[in-house]
Amino acid sequence: MAITEYEDQIQEIVSKPDHSEFIYDFLSVYDIPRATVTKLRKGMNNLAKEAGAVYLKNKLYFRVGAGDLMQDYADLQERVDELGSKPRYLLVTDYQHLLAKDTETNETLDIEFAKLPQYFDFFLAWNGIEKADFDKENPADVRAAERFAKLYDVVKNDNPNATPKGLNLFLIRILFCLFAEDTNIFEHDLFTNRVKQMTADDGSDFDQFIGSLFGVLDFEKAQRPIDTPSWLNDFPYVDGDLFKDQHESLHFSAKSRKLIIEAGELLKWDQINPDILGSMIQAVASEDSRSHLGMHYTSVPNIMKVIKPLFLDGLREDFEAAKGNENRLQQLYDRIGKIKFMDPACGSGNFLIITYKELRQLEIDILIELNNIGVSTMYVPSVTLDQFYGIEIDDFACDVTRLSLWIAEHQMNVKLHEQISDAVRPTLPLQHAGAIENSNALRLDWNSVVRFYDGDEVFIFGNPPYLGSTMQNAEQKADMKFVLSRDIEKYKNLDYIACWFVLAAKYAVNRNVEYSFVSTNSICQGEQVSPLWSFLLHKLTIKFAYQSFEWKNNAKKNAAVIVVIVGLTSDVKNILKKRLILRSGYSQEVTNINAYLEAGPDVIVQSSSTPENKLPKMVKGSQPTDGGGLIFSKEEYEKIVSENNGFNVLFKKFVGSKEYINGIERYVLWINKQTYNQVKDVPFIRERMNLVINARTRSKNAGTVEAASTPYAFQHISKCYLDAEIIKPALIVPSVSSENRIYAPMGITEDDTIISNLALLVYDAPIWLLGLLQSRIHMVWLRNVGGKLKNDYRYSANLVYNTFPVPELSTRRKNEIETLTYNILDIREEEGGTIADLYGSPLAKKNPKPMNERLLRAHKKLDAIVDRAYKSDDFNDDGERLTVLLKMYADRKR
Numbered sequence: 001m002a003i004t005e006y007e008d009q010i011q012e013i014v015s016k017p018d019h020s021e022f023i024y025d026f027l028s029v030y031d032i033p034r035a036t037v038t039k040l041r042k043g044m045n046n047l048a049k050e051a052g053a054v055y056l057k058n059k060l061y062f063r064v065g066a067g068d069l070m071q072d073y074a075d076l077q078e079r080v081d082e083l084g085s086k087p088r089y090l091l092v093t094d095y096q097h098l099l100a101k102d103t104e105t106n107e108t109l110d111i112e113f114a115k116l117p118q119y120f121d122f123f124l125a126w127n128g129i130e131k132a133d134f135d136k137e138n139p140a141d142v143r144a145a146e147r148f149a150k151l152y153d154v155v156k157n158d159n160p161n162a163t164p165k166g167l168n169l170f171l172i173r174i175l176f177c178l179f180a181e182d183t184n185i186f187e188h189d190l191f192t193n194r195v196k197q198m199t200a201d202d203g204s205d206f207d208q209f210i211g212s213l214f215g216v217l218d219f220e221k222a223q224r225p226i227d228t229p230s231w232l233n234d235f236p237y238v239d240g241d242l243f244k245d246q247h248e249s250l251h252f253s254a255k256s257r258k259l260i261i262e263a264g265e266l267l268k269w270d271q272i273n274p275d276i277l278g279s280m281i282q283a284v285a286s287e288d289s290r291s292h293l294g295m296h297y298t299s300v301p302n303i304m305k306v307i308k309p310l311f312l313d314g315l316r317e318d319f320e321a322a323k324g325n326e327n328r329l330q331q332l333y334d335r336i337g338k339i340k341f342m343d344p345a346c347g348s349g350n351f352l353i354i355t356y357k358e359l360r361q362l363e364i365d366i367l368i369e370l371n372n373i374g375v376s377t378m379y380v381p382s383v384t385l386d387q388f389y390g391i392e393i394d395d396f397a398c399d400v401t402r403l404s405l406w407i408a409e410h411q412m413n414v415k416l417h418e419q420i421s422d423a424v425r426p427t428l429p430l431q432h433a434g435a436i437e438n439s440n441a442l443r444l445d446w447n448s449v450v451r452f453y454d455g456d457e458v459f460i461f462g463n464p465p466y467l468g469s470t471m472q473n474a475e476q477k478a479d480m481k482f483v484l485s486r487d488i489e490k491y492k493n494l495d496y497i498a499c500w501f502v503l504a505a506k507y508a509v510n511r512n513v514e515y516s517f518v519s520t521n522s523i524c525q526g527e528q529v530s531p532l533w534s535f536l537l538h539k540l541t542i543k544f545a546y547q548s549f550e551w552k553n554n555a556k557k558n559a560a561v562i563v564v565i566v567g568l569t570s571d572v573k574n575i576l577k578k579r580l581i582l583r584s585g586y587s588q589e590v591t592n593i594n595a596y597l598e599a600g601p602d603v604i605v606q607s608s609s610t611p612e613n614k615l616p617k618m619v620k621g622s623q624p625t626d627g628g629g630l631i632f633s634k635e636e637y638e639k640i641v642s643e644n645n646g647f648n649v650l651f652k653k654f655v656g657s658k659e660y661i662n663g664i665e666r667y668v669l670w671i672n673k674q675t676y677n678q679v680k681d682v683p684f685i686r687e688r689m690n691l692v693i694n695a696r697t698r699s700k701n702a703g704t705v706e707a708a709s710t711p712y713a714f715q716h717i718s719k720c721y722l723d724a725e726i727i728k729p730a731l732i733v734p735s736v737s738s739e740n741r742i743y744a745p746m747g748i749t750e751d752d753t754i755i756s757n758l759a760l761l762v763y764d765a766p767i768w769l770l771g772l773l774q775s776r777i778h779m780v781w782l783r784n785v786g787g788k789l790k791n792d793y794r795y796s797a798n799l800v801y802n803t804f805p806v807p808e809l810s811t812r813r814k815n816e817i818e819t820l821t822y823n824i825l826d827i828r829e830e831e832g833g834t835i836a837d838l839y840g841s842p843l844a845k846k847n848p849k850p851m852n853e854r855l856l857r858a859h860k861k862l863d864a865i866v867d868r869a870y871k872s873d874d875f876n877d878d879g880e881r882l883t884v885l886l887k888m889y890a891d892r893k894r
Contacts (some may be wrong), residue, residue, distance in 0.1 A: 004118075004146045007266050009534030010117040014323075019095045023054050023062045026512045030126040032059065057207050059126065061087045064678060064844060065094035065237075072810035073099045090856050107131070118266050141273050148175070149761050151259045158251050166248025168396040172403050173214055174260060175243060176699065177352040179407055182269035183414070185427050186235065192264030194231055200255060206252035218243040230755035240430025271614070274353050274404035274411070280682070284792035298463060302551060303354045304520075309544040309579055310516045311339070311459045314356055318726040319362060326375050333366045337382035339457045342450050344441040345464035349401030353408045355461075360412035362417050370418070379416075385409060387452045388435040391441040397437045406430050442479040442499050448465060460504050460515035460878070466561075467496035468522065490531045495523055496534055501568075509539045509570050516567035521548040524564055524597050525744050525802055526787015527799060530604050533595035537602050540568040544579040564597055575728075596784045600883040605785050605892045607798040612892065615808040618733070618797040621656065623757035625704055625715040627695025629688040630669045637667040650675065652727060653749075656756035657734030663746055668754055678713035718755070720763035728751045731765035733773065733801075734758075736792045740841035742851055743859060744782060744793050748825070748836070770812040775866035776857070778804060780881045805888035807869050820862040827854050 007030060013025045024041045026033070052064040054078075061080055063647055065072045073092045080103070085539040090101040091570035095114055100109040100122065109122050121131055145697045152171060159167065171769055175722040194213075199206045209343040212333055216224050217238040224233065253392050265766035270710040300439045304312075315336065336359055343351045363382050370377060385405055392398050410427040416539050417424055435449050441464075448676075450458060467476060469492060484491035489500070523532055547567040569575055577589045581598055590599035611617060624630045631639070631654060641648045654668035669688065671679070689711040696708035696715070707715040721727060729748050737744045748770060755761045762769060772778060782793055795801075828838055831852055840849035867875055870888075875881050 001142045004150055006120040007117040007147075007262075008144075011262070014114055014116050022095070023060075023091075023094075023242075027056070027060070027126075027365055028834070029120070030123060031128070032126060037206050043350070048878075052757050057087070059087055059090045060083060060091060062091045065092050065097075067095055067890050069094050069099060071664050072475070077101070084382065086633060086712055091124060098217060102131075106133070118268070127472070127686035131816075144263075144267055144269070147259070147263050151263065152251070154256045154259060155417075157251065158253055162250055163248060164396060164637065166250070169245065170210070170247065170250060170398055172399045174222060174249075174263075174516060175376060176238075176406070177213075178264055178267070179272060179410075181264065181267045182267075183410060189264065190234060191400060192261055194234075195257070195261055198231060201257070202254045203257035206248055206257050210252075211247045211249065214243050215781055222720065223889050229857060236428050238428060238430055240402075240432060241432060242402070260460060272407065274349075274407035285332055298350045298502075303351055305546060305581075306351070306461050306463075306518060306565055306567075307355055307358070307459075308514050309462055310514060311415065315362060318638050319366065323369055324372065324373055324752075326373065329366055329370055329375075333776070334361065335381050335457075336366075337384065337387070339459065340387055340389065340450050342389040342391075342446070342458065343462040344391045344446065344460060346392045346397070346401055346436070346450075346463050347394075347463075348397050349390060349404050349436075351462050352388045352390055352401065356383070356385070356405060356408050357412060359387075360416070364416055367420055367423065379425070381421070381425055385433045386429045387434055388420060390436045391439055391446075391449060392436065393438070393440050393443060396728045398436045401436050401688070402433055405433050440479070442483050446503060452507075452513070456512060457530045458508075458511070458513045460507070460513065461517065462500075463518040464497050464500040466520040468520075469472050469493050469495070472496055486537055488531045494528050494532055495520060497524060501532065501536060501566075502804060505536050505539050505568065508568070511570065512541060514567060514569040516544075516565060516570070517565060518551060518563050520567050521562050521564045522787060524566070524595060526794060526796070527607065528787070529595050529602070529785075530606055534604055537595060538569065541575060542571050542595075542597075543567045543569045545582070545597045546581040547583045547597050549583065566597070594886065596882065596886075598784065598879050598882045598886075600749055600879075600886050601890060603886040605799065605886075607796075607891060608802040608843045609798055611802045613802070613804055613805075615801070615806060618760050618762050618801045619718050619720065620797070621755035621757045621759050621761055622714045622718050623716040624668070625696060625707065626711075627691045627709065629691030629695070630714070631669045632668055632669070634665040634667070644682070644684075647679075650679070652754060653753040654760035655732065655749060655753055659756075659757070660732055660747065660759065661737065661835045663836070670754060671712050673710070673712070676839075680712075716757065718761070718763075720783070721754065722763070724763075727754065729753070730755060731762040731770050731773075733760040733762075735760060735795055737795070738792055738841060739783075740844040740848070741839045743774055743779060743839060744795065745835045745839050746770060747828075753826045760795060760801070765797055766814070766818070768809075768817040769819040771824075771862055772806070772809075772866060773801075774824070774862065776859075776863040776878075777866055777870060777875075777881050777885070780878045781805075781885055783878075784882055805885050805892065807888070813865070813869055817862065820858065824855065824858045824862065825851070827858055831855065 009029050010026065013022060013029070015354040016022075023042070024037055024341055027037050027040070036056070040794065042053065045055055045056065047057055048063075050059070052061075052066065054060065054062040061076060063072060063076050069092060073090070076090055078091060087104045088102065090099075090103065090105060092099045095113050096111065098111055098116060101107070102122065102125065104125065107122070109119060124131055141332070148171070148256045151174075155170070156162070156167060177186070180186040181189050194701060195329050199209045206208075211234065212232060212822035214229060217235060220237040221233060263420050269323075315332070318331075318332055321330050333662050339359075341352065341355050343349070345354055360383050365378075367379065381498075381749055388405065389602065390398070390401055392401065406427075411430060413425045413427050437444065437449050446515075452458060477501060479490075479780050480491055480494070480496065484494065484502060487496070487502065488498075497517065499519055499797070501519075504517070507513060508515055527840055543667075546563075548562050548564055551561050551563040557878060565581075577591070579587055580590050580593050581587045582599070588599070592599065592601060594600050594602050595604055632651070637651060639653075650669055650671050651667045652670040654666045658664060659666055668686075676685075680689065693708045696704050696711070699705055704715060707713075720730070729751060729835045730753070731746065732749050734744070748765075748767070749755060749761075781804050782795060782800050785803065788794055826834070831838060838852045838855055840851045842848050842851050870881075870884055
């Protein structure tokens with residue numbers, strides 16, 4: 001049940017003129033069986049002996065007050081203390097006031113009876129939910145967002161012709177008024193009381209009321225018309241551009257008026273977190289985003305991962321160093337009031353709000369330290385909203401960002417006064433944020449948003465949209481071309497977020513500007529590294545980076561995305577030590593972070609069409625493009641050869657990545673033109689050839705259509721098979737394999753086996769080559785250079801195999817590798833099962849399956865031998881392996 005449903009149902013109960021059935025109605029709201037409540041109402045399971053009391057075993061002891069409520073409560077407590085088995089709750093009320101106790105937690109409730117709906121969560125133990133857990137999962141922001149969603153729907157349905165801007169602006173203003181009356185920006189309950197007093201129950205004059213109110217809030221009292229009613233003059237001057245635009249006339253009903261009043265009476269707006277509320281309010285306006293309102297914001301810990309290493313850690317370190325020194329403290333105080341901050345994909349402002357709060361807290365801490373060392377200063381604000389800038393394509397999100405920043409400012413003003421009693425910073429009139437631009441950040445000159453002047457210090461950060469090349473719509477592809485085509489030749493394969501990295505680099509170069517974005521890890525792996533980072537690292541250096549980790553929002557149901565965080569600066573000379581946060585979560589200082597987010601030189605691997613390491617050529621398997629006509633399951637193959645004597649010679653085994661890894665047995669018709677002419681009238685051959693012809697002729701590819709004239713043959717046949725009289729075994733490398741395995745599975749096929757285009761092969765390969773490719777050091781190369789397809793390893797001959805650095809291997813070393821590789825192949829056969837079974841998924845986050853122990857031990861022996869070919873002593877970790885490989889690669893390129 002949604003929060004608002006609990007509140008609304010209980011509100012209906014407490015509003016009844018007759019409360020004789022109150023306790024039964026109240027229990028029915030919770031997960032107490034209906035039959036139990038019915039029996040209780042009839043007195044069948046009521047264990048209470050006194051009149052006016054209800055005792056439901058283990059659940060509740062309830063009594064109607066009869067005079068002194070506190071004495072009634074004390075009497076009930078005394079009676080319960082005598083019981084052997086205590087009820088979870090005690091509850092006493094005279095329907096004016098209510099006292100309750102949770103006997104498990106000893107938490108108590110002392111409230112006006114009419115406010116019971118606001119405290120529905122106190123009794124959630126009846127639903128098996130402890131209040132602490134509920135508060136954690138459903139903060140005040142969720143309550144506000146759910147009630148806001150109901151109001152939004154009603155007003156929108158009542159005003160089908162309203163402009164989105166007019167509707168959204170009305171709702172933003174209502175939210176501000178509700179927050180203001182609960183936080184002493186307005187007189188307490190001023191807005192809600194005026195709505196109740198000055199408008200008709202049916203809502204018929206609410207638009208006139210709200211138009212008059214919004215019309216005066218942008219004017220100081222001295223500037224308001226002389227005939228302004230006193231009830232309007234009770235409201236202060238707001239400014240901040242929130243009420244500058246004229247209210248768009250809307251239709252209101254009794255229901256919408258009631259919802260606004262309930263929002264004022266039932267919600268605790270002083271408990272709102274603006275960094276959370278903003279995102280949820282924005283989600284309300286999108287019907288497809290409401291499945292769980294709590295999922296639409298980035299958690300504070302994740303935001304801190306971006307802003308702490310970018311600037312906050314440095315500022316805090318400067319503060320610690322300045323303690324006890326008035327001049328240095330004052331310099332820092334002045335500095336933090338001049339820094340500019342921008343999020344060029346700000347959404348509802350989460351990053352900006354957290355940054356603002358952190359800067360304001362640092363401002364407070366500096367003032368406290370000045371006081372501690374005996375420096376008495378009159379408070380002069382340092383950090384202001386006009387230092388904060390954002391760009392967002394959604395206009396409603398821009399309005400939400402401004403509102404959330406104003407809420408954050410007020411909360412920090414209150415905190416300032418609480419921690420430094422003589423420091424007062426009024427919230428009204430609202431201050432102007434630097435600029436929250438409603439625009440496409442990729443078509444906007446960022447200099448027009450944040451003008452850079454000599455001496456400025458600017459930090460840019462955020463979590464822009466990722467969107468791989470296959471996920472981009474036509475408009476986004478046009479954005480990619482507009483931003484990247486002049487600087488990056490192969491930009492089409494890049495993720496959408498690359499645009500933000502490039503625009504930030506252009507803004508930052510030769511300036512005191514640093515930036516950091518959250519991104520999918522694909523921009524630091526595989527084919528995207530060369531085009532993007534060749535451009536970026538020519539202008540900038542990586543200041544800090546988080547290696548791949550799961551980025552989750554605070555939601556019960558949200559899919560984690562594998563991301564990296566990269567911070568860049570043009571201040572190459574002064575960043576002597578860079579911070580690398582490892583996959584393990586540990587941090588280390590390094591002299592350089594490369595494009596693969598490892599400690600090491602700035603080496604970028606370039607795709608190569610031929611092996612650069614003197615290894616045999618690796619090629620793609622053969623592609624049927626057959627509409628299912630040439631490929632046969634094991635059962636289909638066995639049926640045909642049993643019914644057609646001698647036809648087994650027409651078939652070869654057929655294996656791709658999926659077949660090899662999962663032990664799936666398939667066959668393929670493998671004949672030449674002469675044989676085809678001999679068998680083409682056989683019914684199953686004729687039927688299968690028709691499938692091929694139909695599939696190929698329907699294709700939009702001219703080459704595929706042409707191949708319809710030779711339906712018996714694969715459209716593309718690997719040259720190694722064309723040249724071979726006998727199909728020999730080949731080394732098979734799956735194009736895609738799970739990242740959850742320690743080793744990407746590879747192997748040797750049997751005779752007369754055709755490898756499909758969904759795998760790679762080295763024909764008639766030496767066994768030591770399989771050992772080399774199955775080694776841990778090759779896995780390091782694959783993981784970093786090869787990239788991923790979703791979360792799976794993607795193997796590429798041009799990018800991984802052809803570029804893999806291989807040292808000079810002696811005959812003895814090859815023989816050692818060969819022996820250990822044969823041992824691995826023997827263990828696979830002896831242990832039985834599929835490759836998937838044997839190699840398991842030991843690295844999986846959920847339900848990990850171990851790798852076969854014998855096989856793992858054999859692989860580790862192989863790893864040790866291969867490692868020795870690269871380094872005389874043991875590697876410390878995979879990071880060191882990658883460093884050695886990149887150095888070898890760079891040396892080879894010289």
